[in-house]
Every structure is written in C-alpha cells, then in structure tokens.
Amino acid sequence: MLVLGISAFYHDSAAALIRDGEIVAAAQEERFTRKKHDPDFPAHAIAYCLKEAKIDAAAIDRVVFYEKPFLKFERLVETYLAFAPNGFASFRKSMPLWIGEKLFQRDLLLRELKAIDPALGDKTKLRFCEHHFSHAASAYYPSPFQSALVLTMDGVGEWATTSAAIGEGADLRITREIHFPHSLGLLYSAFTYYTGFKVNSGEYKVMGLAPYGEPRFAKLIFEHLIDVKDDGSFRLNQDYFGYCTGLTMTNARFDAIFGGPPRRASEPLEQRHMDLAASVQAVTEEVVLRLTRALASESGLRNLCLAGGVALNCVANGKILRDGKFDEIFVQPAAGDAGGALGAALAVYFQENQGAAIKNAKRPDAMHGAYLGPSYAQSEIEDRLKAAGAVFTVVDDAQLIEKTAAALAAGQAVGWHQGRMEFGPRALGNRSILGDPRSPTMQKALNLKVKYRESFRPFAPSVLREKVADWFELDADSPYMLLVAPVKGERCRKMSEAELALFGIDKLNVQRSDIPAVTHVDYSARVQTVHPETNPRYHELITRFEALTGCPVLINTSFNVRGEPIVNTPEDAFRCFMGSEIEYLAVGNCVLQKERQDPALKLDYKNAFELD
Template sequence: MLVLGISAFYHDSAAALIRDGEIIAAAQEERFTRKKHDPDFPANAIAYCLRQGKVDAAGIDRVVFYEKPFLKFERLIETYLAFAPKGFASFRKSMPLWIGEKLFQRDLLLRELKEIDPALGDKAKLRFSEHHFSHAASAYYPSPFQSALVLTMDGVGEWATTSAAIGEGSSLKITKEIHFPHSLGLLYSAFTYYTGFKVNSGEYKVMGLAPYGEPKYVNAIFDHLIDVKDDGSFRLNQDYFGYCTGLTMTNERFDALFGGPPRRASDPLEQRHMDLAASVQAATEEIVLRLTRSLANETGQRNLCLAGGVALNCVANGKILRDGRFDQIFIQPAAGDAGGALGAALAVYFKENGEAAIKNAKRPDAMHGSYLGPSYEQSDIEQRLKAAGAVFTVVDDEQLLEKTAAALAAGQAVGWHQGRMEFGPRALGNRSILGDPRSPSMQKALNLKVKYRESFRPFAPSVLREHVADWFELDADSPYMLLVAPVKSERCRKMSAQELALFGIDRLNVQRSEIPAVTHVDYSARVQTVHKETNPRYYDLISRFEAMTGCPVLINTSFNVRGEPIVNTPEDAFRCFMGSEIEFLAVGNCILLKDQQNQALKLDYKNAFELD
C-alpha cells in the first residue's frame, strides 16, 4: 500500500511517501522553493516523493492531509464567540481567508493534486487525520518500541495543544488532551514575540539565549500567566495574551508585568531579554517534567515518544532523559508541522490495515537517520557544478576524507553536501557546515562570518556514538541532535573569579572546555551521535579527523545562512559557498576551494535574506 502524506497552508509544508509502512521519502517544500518555512501546497516535495518511490500518481492508494480543516474553522468561530465583542477586527480580517480557503480546503487540495496529476486528485483517495494524531503517529510508528507513551506538545492543532497517547503494537490511541487557548507552545511563542524574534521560527533562539540570563521572572510567570497543577495540566490567564482576540501574541498587561513593550528585531539584546528567555525556558522545563512524571506514574510506560514543536526544545528533552522516569526516549526529528505529513501517512496506513500492519520494532532506525530527501549521483553533481561555473577537482573516497579532515584540522569552515538531504529542521551530516570544535574562535567566526547571524547562537557537536560518554554526560543515542547534555567535567576548565563575574553576552568568549566551539555558556551541548550504520561517510570523516587530532567531535551546523532554507541541490551549495566565507566545499567527490573560484561569481549572502 502506497500512502502520500501532506502538510500545508500554515508553515513548513511537506510531503512524505510510505510503502507498506516503510518510509520511502520525505521533504519540506522550502528546500525546493528556497522560501524559508514555505507554507504553500508542497507540489515540489510531492513530485520528489513520487520520483524517489519510482511510482506514478495512479499507483498512490491514499493521499492524507495532516489535519482536519473544518475542526480548525470550528475553533475560530467558537473562540470569537467566547471573547466577543473583543477581537472583532482580527475576526473580520481572518474570516474571508478561512471561508475562501480553509473551510473548503478539501476542494483546494483536490485542485492542487489534480494539477500534479489527475489520478492524484481522485477524491476517493483523499483522507484527513487530526493534527495531534498525525504528530503522535510520526513519533510512535518509526520508534523502536512496541509499547510507548506518546506526548505531543505544540502551539495548537484543531483544538488540542497537548496530548497523551498510548501506542501498543500497531494500535495508537489518544487518551488525554489539553485544549486551546491553553498552550505551552503558545506561552513559549509569546516570549519569542516579546523578546523580538519571529514566532514559529525564533523559539530556538530563545532557548539558545536562556543560558545567558537568570530565571528572574519564573515566579511572575507562574503567579500571573499560567496555573500549573501537580500533574502538569495547566491553564493560561488570557488577560495577558492577545492571540485569541488580536493580531499580537501579548498585550499591554503583559508589557506592564515584564517592564516595557516588546523588543523590536532591530533593537539590541539587553540582559532583561536574556533573563526573560531563561525564565520561560525554566518554566517550560518544570511543566514538561510535571507532565512526564505524572504520565509515567499513571501509565507505567517505560518508553516515551515525543512530537510537536515543543519536542524541538532539546534542553527540556535532555532533562526528561536525565529524570530517569523512562528507560528510552524517541523524538521525531521533524517534530514540527513538516513531520505531520509523515505522521498522517503512517496513521492512515496502520488504521486501514489494522493487525495486518505489523509494527516493525526490530529495525534500529525506521527513520533511516532522517536522510529521506533527494540525493545526486556523482556524474550529475559534476554536470551541475560545471553549469554553475564552479572550479573543482574530483577525488576518490580516500582523498575526500583526507583532504576534508585536513581542512577542518587547519581551522577552515567546510561545506559538506553528501547523500540524501535531511528531513526536519536539523542538518545531520549531509547538508552541513563543519568546523573544528577545539578552536576558541570558531563559534563566533561561524556565526558572524559564515552564518551571518547573532553571535550568541550555539553550535552542536557531532560525536562518534562510541565516544559520546567520553565527552558528554550522556550514554544514549541522540542521532537527531535533540538532546542537550553537559560536557564531561574532566573536559571542562574552571572559570576564574573574574570570568564568573561576567554577565550576558560577555560570557561568550570565555573558553570553557577542550571543545569550546560547541560548549554553551552553561557547559552544555546539543549532541548528535553519529552512527556508521546510518551515515558511513560522515562517520568516516569524523574518524579521520580523530586520527589527525585525537578529537572524535566536529562542529555541525546547517548548510545555509540566516533566513535561508538548508541547501538542497549542488547548485544551492555552490551559491551558499560563494555567498559566505566558507573556505572549503565537498559535494559528493568534488572538492572546491574558495581561492580557486571565479570571483565574478561571488554573492552577497550577508544581506540576501532577512533575519529568521
């Protein structure tokens, strides 16, 4: 049975294809259109999935949309009625869009599908899955567990904002929900907005900024904004928020509580903003831990699956793991709405096939390392690079590893474009910018000269799985860069009294460990474990770097500049190479050096994209 899943029309549109429960392909639309968080119908991603699956539209048995639009419309109407007459201006602006597109989304979907191929737009094939069920399915079915608790937390689906489900074999059932407007994701997004970052894309900046501050406002959050019970259930005080009745996340009462209006994106970051970030992060961790502890006690489950946008909060995830209530945790790498496309497909497959759809828990990684996007043959790479005007040399595998590892050891920023593109927001070693984590200046240099983004942003370490416990307080798989763990104390250096007295961004330049470029100011790191089974070429590169330097760790950040989607094609990689200060680029077995390129092809990527 072939099932095509689709998410679209909000943000991070995507498509995914499964065959008899096996994940064949998945990709976000933004990677093809080059439009960050592209919400439009994923025509390019669908076309890719069909090519990868070597199937035509007639061969698709089901097409599944990741949520139920009519239930969303119902929420909009009921929310307006609950708050009327407040919010009429917002209601009036949004209603034409909802009536024109959302209420009749079935017809819109069928039209878009027919444009790709009439056979794809057969209404008998079309199904809809509930938003949170799609998230839950995306995490449970690819997990290695035959039984698990599944916790989904995000902004809002149709009505649910937090849900708990139980997976048993091929069965998955949601057992508890918290409904809009009470939302942990929207609480975090309110602080994202208030501290001057973009909602639905800047939340990870708040998480990265948090260690520079002190959680001074935690009591204010719990006293005024959110009432949290011992079991983690909660209610938000809508007197402080604007998302139900207005066009902003927060309102004047929120401003008064936290000492001023929202920060504009162009304003400098102050210590108060860092303290606000630290406070909402601490509150989020407390609420999540109450939820997971309560659900562990109630269900007796020892395996946990996580999905939804809040599951991308890798600091909270690390604390769940260290809390010890669960033996194993699986986090869907595309935990946000893009992953809903995959979950929708899996949900319908297992629902329609019942017990005949045996969940394969023996497979170590049904997500295939999340390497589910397009790849390019060597001959194709060479043709594409030539057409783009690139100057390159073709080397064998041994030379590729040796030259790339040598460039890294020499302190160069390396673009690494190999194999199948990753699905989800993280580059996991196939569309990555790499660097030497031992360099005290590399973190700042990569942020300011390569990524063109804020200097405080941390970078993740990729570490060989067998060495993770030697360098970090973690001895578990973390293939998707979704767990934060402390750097081993013996790898750290103590800060002097003078250094300890520093505040905020001034802490950035203090060397804290043997791998300072990936050690955050609180001595933590967002760890990716690299496994030979899922990414042998990247594993071999890190092994070669270790042979040269004694360090089995590399800096790994996504191959893009701020505001740009992660690169997809060899041409995307070359453009980013020529538009940034990356010095060395490896695309397949092609090596490109910056000083050998035609300088007329140099691009200004620093100002090409707005802040994300």
C-alpha cells in the same frame, strides 16, 4: 499500499510517502522553493516523493492531509465568539479568507493534486487526520519501541495543544488532551515575540539565549500567566495574551509586569531579555517534567515518544531523559508541522491495515537517520557544478575523507553536501557546515562570517556514537540533535572569579572546555551521535579527524545562512559557498577551494535573506 502524506497552508509544508508501512521519502517544500518555512501546497515535495519511489501518481492508494479543517474552523469561530467584541476587526478580516479558502480546503487540495496529476486528485483517495494524532503517529510508528507513551505538545492543532497517547503494537490511541487557548507552545511563542524574535521560527533562539540569563521572572510567570497542577495540566490566564483575538501575542498587561513593550528586532539584546528567555525556558521545563512524571507513573510505560513543536526544545528533552522516569526517549526529528505529513500517512496506513505489524523493532529506529530527501549521482553533481561555473577536483572516497579531515584540522570552515537531504529542521551530516570544535574562535567566526547571524547562537557537536560518553554526560543514542547534555567534567575548564562575574553576552568568549566551539555558556551541548549504520561517510570523516587531532567531535551546523532554507541541490551548496566565507566545499566526490573560484561569482549572501 502506497500512502502520500501532506502538510500545508500554515508553515513548513511537506510531503512524505509510505510504502507498506516503510518510509520511502519525505521533504519540506522550502528546500525546493528556497522560501524559508514555505506554507504553500508542497507540489515540489510531492513530485520528489513520486520520483524517489519510482512510481506514477496512479499508484498512490491514499492521500492524507495532516489535520481536519472543519474542526479548525469551529475552533476559530468559537474563540472569536468567546472573546467578542474584542478582536472583531481581526474576525472581519480573516473570515472571508477562511470561508473562501480554508473551510473548503478539501476542494483546494483536490485542485492542487489534480494540477500535479489527475490521478492524484481522485476524491475517493483523500483522507484527513487530526493534527495531534498526526504528530503522535509520526513519533510512535518510526520509533524503535513496541509499546510507548507518546506526548505531543505544540501551539495548537484543531483544538488540542497537548496530548498523551498510548502505543501498543500497531495500535495507537490518544488518552487525554489539553485544549486551546491553554498552550505551552503559545506561551513560549509569546516570549519569542516579546523578546523580539519571529513566532514559529525564533523559538530556538530563545532556548539558545536562555543560558545567558537568570530565571528571575519565572515566579511572575507562575503567579500571573500559567496555573500548573502537580500532574502537569495547566491553564493560561488570557488577560495577558492577545493571540485569541488575532492581534498580537501579548498585550499591555503583559508589558506592565515584564518591564516594557516588546523588543523590536532591530534593537539590542539586553540582560532583561536574556532573563526573560531563561525564565520561560525554566517554566517550560517544569511543566514538561510534571507532565512526564505523572504520565510515567500512571501508565507504567518506560519508553517515551515526543513530537510537536515543543519537542524541538532539546534542553527540556535532555532533562526528561536525566530525570530517569523513562528508560529510552525517541523524538521525531521533524517534530513540527512538517512531520505531520509523515504521521498522517503512517496513521492512515495502520488504520486501514489493522493486521499489519509495525516494522520498527530495529535500532536505532525506522527514520533511516532522517536522510529521506533527494540525493544526486556523481555525474549529475559534476554537470550541475560545471553549469554553475564552479572549479573543482574529483577525488576518490579515500581522498575525499583525507582532504576534508585535513581542512577541518587546519581550522577551515567546510561545506559538506553528501547523499540524501535530511528531513526536519536539523542538518545531520549530509547538508552541513562543519568546523573544528577545539578552536576557541570558531563559534563566533562561524556565526558572524559564515552564518551571518547573532553571535550568541550555539553550535552542536557531532560525535562518534561509540565515543559520546567519553565527552558528554550521555550514553544514549541522540542521532537527531534533540538532546542536550553537559560536557564531561574532565573535559571542562574551571572559570576564574573574573570570568564568573561576567554578564550576558560577555560570557561568550570564555573558553570552557577542550571543545569550546560547541560548549554553551552553561557547559551544555546539543549532541548528535553519528552512527556508521545510517551515515557511514560522515562517521568515517569524524573517525579520520579523530586520528589527526585526538578529537572524535566536529561542529555541525546547517548548510545555509541566516534566513535561507538548508541547501538542497549542488547548485544551492555552491551559491552558499560563494556567498559566505566557507573556505572548502565537498559535494559528493567533488572538492572545491574558495581561492580557486572565479571572484566574479561571489554573492552577497549577508543581505540576501530577511531576518529569521
């Protein structure tokens, strides 16, 4: 049975294809259109999925949308009525759009599907899955568990903002929910907005900024904004928020208790903003830990699956693991709305094939390392690079590893474009910019000269799975860069009294460990374990780097600049290479040095994309 899953019309549109319960392909639309967080119908991603599966549209048995538009419309109307007359202007503006387009999303979907191929637009094949069930299915069915507790947390789906489910064999059922407007995701987004970052894309910046501050506002948040019970259930005080009436995330009462209006994106970050980030991060961690402790005690289950946008908070995930209430945790790498496409397809497959056994009793999981996107044959890479004007050398596999490891050991920034593109927001060693983590200047240099982004942003380490416990306080699989762990104590350097007295961004340039470029200011790191089973080439590169340097760790950041989607094609990689200060590029077995390229092809990527 072939099932096509779709998420669209909000943000991070995507498509995923399932064959008899096995994941064949999945990709976000942004990677094809080059429009970050593209919300439009994922026509390009669907076409890719069909091509990857080597099928035509007529072979698809079911097409599944990741949420139920009528329930979402019901929530919108009931919310406006509950808060009337506040928000009438927003209501009047949005209602025609909803009635004319989104309420009748079934017809819109069928039109878009027919535009790709009439066979896809067969209305008897179309199904809808509730938003949080799509999230839960995306985490549980690919996990390595035969039974697990599943916790999903995000902004909002139709009504649910938080849900708990139990997975047993092929059966998955939601057991409880917290409903809008009470949302941990929206609380975090409110502080994202208030600290001057974009909602639905800047939340990870708040998480990265948090260690520079002190959680001195946490008590205020608990006193005024959120009422949390011992079991983790919570309610938000709507007197301080504006999102129900569609105006702004926060309001004047929020401004009054936190010391002023929201920061504009162009304004400098102050210590207060860092303290706000630290505070909402601390509150989020406390709520999540209360939820997981209560659910572990109630269910007796020792495996946990996580999905939804809040599950991308890898600091909280690391604390759940260290809390010890669960033996193992699996986080869906595309935990946000993109992953809803995958979950919707899996949900319908197992609903309509009740006797099907789940095919996830393998290690590390059934996501294939999240390498589910397009790949390019060597001959095609060469043709595409030639057409782009690139100057390159073709090398064999051994030379590729040797030359790239040597470039890294020499302190060069390396673009690494190999195999199938990753699904989800993280580059995991196939569409990555790599660097030497031992360099005390690499973190700042990559941020300012390659990524063109804020200097405070941390980078993640990729480490050989077999060596992770030698360098980090972690001895578990973390293939998707979704667990934060402390750097091993013996690898750390004690700070001086003068260094300890530093505040905020001044802490950035202090060398804290043997791998300073991936050690955050609180001595933590967002760890990716690299496995030979899922990515043998990347594993071999790190192994060779270790032979040269004694260090089995590389900096791994996504292959893009600020505001740009992660690169997809060889041409995307070459453009980013020519538009940034990356010095060395490996695309398949093609090796490129910056100094050998035509200077006329240099691009201004620093100003090519809007702030993310």
